[in-house]
Amino acid sequence: MSKTTRATQTLTNAAIAFTTHSYDYDPSVDRIGMAAADAMGEPPHRVLKTLMAEVDGKPVCVVVPSDREVNMKKLAAAASGKSAAMMKPAAAERLTGYHVGGISPFGQKKTVPTYIEAAALAEPLVYINGGQRGLQVRLAPADALLVLNATAVTLVT
Structure with a gap:
């Protein structure tokens, strides 16, 4: 598995400190983020999942803890x-430009508004998909917020 993806290149180009972490990706699981947290031995609230949604028909990117669900009204x-x-x-x-299970908020083909669950900012480090199935990047959530030009907001139920 290559550890250089559009996501990791985006972080490198922005001079963001991060580390990469691989795990055995299982496409048969229902909750990929929870499986990633389990495989890496990390608490699920620290492993963030990247979801693509539409608000009034316009695309948005949502980054939330893997053990939580997005409240669509809040989004x-x-x-x-x-x-x-x-x-x-x-x-x-x-x-x-990524495959489901490997969608990263970093380095997407088209830049869209991005929203990060505000509670994630309380963590010293979080894991976010690195642009490939089975690859996570670990970084400070404030750095993710900065490089994504994201909005921190309460999104989960």
Whole structure:
């Protein structure tokens, strides 16, 4: 597995300190983020999942702890919209240039508004997908917020 992806290159180019961590990706699991946390021996609230959604039909990226679910009403409100829904996997792959299970918020083909669960900022370090199935990057959540030009907001139920 290559540890250089568009995601890691984006972090390197932005001079963000990070480390890469590999795990055995299992495509048959229902909750990929939870499986990644388990495989790496990390608490699920520290392993963040990247989700692609639409608010009023416009794409957004959402980064939340793997053991939580996005509250669509909170997401719509955060993005100044009326309604939010998860993006279809094929559309998410086209938009990001990544495969489902390997979607990273870093280095996506098209830049879209990004929202990070505010509670994640209380962690000293978090894990976020590194742009490839089975690859995570560990970094300070404040650095992720900065490089993504993201908005920190309460998004989970």
